[in-house]
Amino acid sequence: MRNSPKTMRVSLISGFSRRLFVSTSLAMILAASLSLIITVVHFNAGLRPYLVDKARAVAVSVQQDIEYAISIGIPFDKIRGLDKHIESLIKEHPEVRAMQVVSGPEMSAFNDMVKGDTENNYKAVDYRVANLIVTAAAGFSTILLSDGSDDEMISVEVVNDGIVFAHVVPVIDENYLNGKMTSVFFDTLVILIAVSLVALEIVVVLSASQLSEPFRVAELALNRRAAGDLRQYQSGMGNGRLANFIRTLNTYNATLRDKLKSALDSAKDVGRREKLSELSERSKLFVTDARQQASIMDARIPLFVFCFAEELQKSFLPLFVAEFYSENDLFSRDIMMGLPISAFMFVIAVFTPFAGKLVDKFGNKPLFLAGLVPAIGGYLMCYLAQSGNDIFLGRSMTAIGYAVITISCQSYIASVVVAENRARGMAVFVGVLMSATMCGTAIGAILADWLGFKAVFLFAIGFALVAALLGWGMLSTDLPEPELKKTPVNLSKSPIATLLRNSQFVLIVLFCAIPAKVILTGFLYLFVPIYLASLEATQSEIGRVMMLYSLIIIPLSPFASGFADRLGKNLWMVIIATIASGIVLLGLYQNASVAMVLGVVAALGGVHSFLKAPLIVAAMEAAEKSPDITRTGALSLLRTSERIGSVIGPVVVAGMLVVLDFGEVAAILGITVAILGFIMAALSFNQKSRGSYV
Numbered sequence: 001m002r003n004s005p006k007t008m009r010v011s012l013i014s015g016f017s018r019r020l021f022v023s024t025s026l027a028m029i030l031a032a033s034l035s036l037i038i039t040v041v042h043f044n045a046g047l048r049p050y051l052v053d054k055a056r057a058v059a060v061s062v063q064q065d066i067e068y069a070i071s072i073g074i075p076f077d078k079i080r081g082l083d084k085h086i087e088s089l090i091k092e093h094p095e096v097r098a099m100q101v102v103s104g105p106e107m108s109a110f111n112d113m114v115k116g117d118t119e120n121n122y123k124a125v126d127y128r129v130a131n132l133i134v135t136a137a138a139g140f141s142t143i144l145l146s147d148g149s150d151d152e153m154i155s156v157e158v159v160n161d162g163i164v165f166a167h168v169v170p171v172i173d174e175n176y177l178n179g180k181m182t183s184v185f186f187d188t189l190v191i192l193i194a195v196s197l198v199a200l201e202i203v204v205v206l207s208a209s210q211l212s213e214p215f216r217v218a219e220l221a222l223n224r225r226a227a228g229d230l231r232q233y234q235s236g237m238g239n240g241r242l243a244n245f246i247r248t249l250n251t252y253n254a255t256l257r258d259k260l261k262s263a264l265d266s267a268k269d270v271g272r273r274e275k276l277s278e279l280s281e282r283s284k285l286f287v288t289d290a291r292q293q294a295s296i297m298d299a300r301i302p303l304f305v306f307c308f309a310e311e312l313q314k315s316f317l318p319l320f321v322a323e324f325y326s327e328n329d330l331f332s333r334d335i336m337m338g339l340p341i342s343a344f345m346f347v348i349a350v351f352t353p354f355a356g357k358l359v360d361k362f363g364n365k366p367l368f369l370a371g372l373v374p375a376i377g378g379y380l381m382c383y384l385a386q387s388g389n390d391i392f393l394g395r396s397m398t399a400i401g402y403a404v405i406t407i408s409c410q411s412y413i414a415s416v417v418v419a420e421n422r423a424r425g426m427a428v429f430v431g432v433l434m435s436a437t438m439c440g441t442a443i444g445a446i447l448a449d450w451l452g453f454k455a456v457f458l459f460a461i462g463f464a465l466v467a468a469l470l471g472w473g474m475l476s477t478d479l480p481e482p483e484l485k486k487t488p489v490n491l492s493k494s495p496i497a498t499l500l501r502n503s504q505f506v507l508i509v510l511f512c513a514i515p516a517k518v519i520l521t522g523f524l525y526l527f528v529p530i531y532l533a534s535l536e537a538t539q540s541e542i543g544r545v546m547m548l549y550s551l552i553i554i555p556l557s558p559f560a561s562g563f564a565d566r567l568g569k570n571l572w573m574v575i576i577a578t579i580a581s582g583i584v585l586l587g588l589y590q591n592a593s594v595a596m597v598l599g600v601v602a603a604l605g606g607v608h609s610f611l612k613a614p615l616i617v618a619a620m621e622a623a624e625k626s627p628d629i630t631r632t633g634a635l636s637l638l639r640t641s642e643r644i645g646s647v648i649g650p651v652v653v654a655g656m657l658v659v660l661d662f663g664e665v666a667a668i669l670g671i672t673v674a675i676l677g678f679i680m681a682a683l684s685f686n687q688k689s690r691g692s693y694v
Contacts, residue, residue, distance in 0.1 A: 260285055
């Protein structure tokens, strides 16, 4: 069976976009890999001389102390407290693993021993770092990282009256060196991943707006003209060659239209008029295509940049509150650590219905720009915070802007996608949020590690201003009209009351949406940072672990949403994912290690890939069967309802952490969520068998 022209056109355009995306991705991967290797090599080359100089400087301070003691008449073998003094210096300078003062006669044997020991230690460091960077090419990487200083022996002579009678010999701590190299490697990798994701977002938008769409519009116009269709074609946006070419065709068609209109006006013979009218209908000269409307791509970059700014604080917010906690704060320290997260979610839950109504009244673009005002105000308040209460108020203010902006963008995307592609359209929304979450969480952790917590909020303000400029230039006011309900809307009925009578929507919210948010905010945003900090993980390491959740969702979410569209079983996919997410948390019971937390976060990301977009679609399918609910209203009420879980998650987890250990909290949370999933499955199956699925 031959492919239709429409199918061939779609396949050609999608194939072109796919090849462009793949080639761009490969080029960025190659550039990122080279940048990573060069960065690590240069850091290694600069770090080792610094460590050698630092160790020598510490040894010189010991040498000067010994020479001073001898100069005031204390014999070398009578000096007391030298071991404790060296011990305190080693604690102050983690770069030095050990230091010994060796007398002259013993120096030769000691030199051979230390030389062999340090050679093995340095080699071990090089090989560990090399294996970390390129496992398959350890030898090659070792050569890259080696700078020829492995065999260097650090020794400072203790001299009295021109006679060398002792040596101070420091030994560099290979674990410190290895830790710094590992940290630089991962920080560089995270930055490159974030930059690559931003670049890919730009490539996707530009390829769609500047390449795929113009070719599609031009091809459609040529096919219509070849078939004798001489209407006014859609010319696309901009002043490119393809757009100008279509405008030229429209000019020729307009000339023919004017001549035909003139002939119709002057024709007096009835038969002639009928023939001219038939020609008019056949050629469609008096038909004008609708102008190019908005697309999903308009909202991608502005939403991405704003969400990136918002996610910068996610990896350290509980620790930030703990650092600025004061006795005048509202609650105890443990509760205050989770309160700003709950307050953020609570304000979103309260304000989302109003945000949805404001979007319907004023439009998506104006509300996007207006939402940036309270968001930036909240970031500024957090930067100036002096207590946990200040952080609480700042996050609450930012939540107002977040509610308005996300609802406006989500409604924007829902307005421009057709019903059969809803899951994929929502996957774009989810994908942008996940990309921004991954980049923001990881970059924010690195910035906090380098510059401190408060400086991160200044970066958030800067990115929010960039989002304002992008939203002003990219968001369109030409959106499709909202769908009209066949049944008249009863204004006397509250939307909330209407949805409370919708049993399927209520079940989805209670047993799937709320538990998913409890896990997200209570476990990932509160439990994971505090738990990793208790395991002595650095701020950068906490950010890397948390970013893995989004890093897994980004590639899997489109596959999961496409699978959900083909399967047509969004509700059951949500139920299975809910049960699996609870089971995953049981992995932390009696397993206290950073590696286990990493594995659980990764598994949770994989499970939630099959939950996020299908959950939105399943809830919308249920809500839209209620005649008094509009599309934007359904989205607003869904977001409001699931925010209940976002609010109670941090508070419940923080409360349990006061009386239970980390493993017990994770186990209780996981078992509860899994049980709720099984209850949802039983109720849904029962409703379906009774024919009252909704």
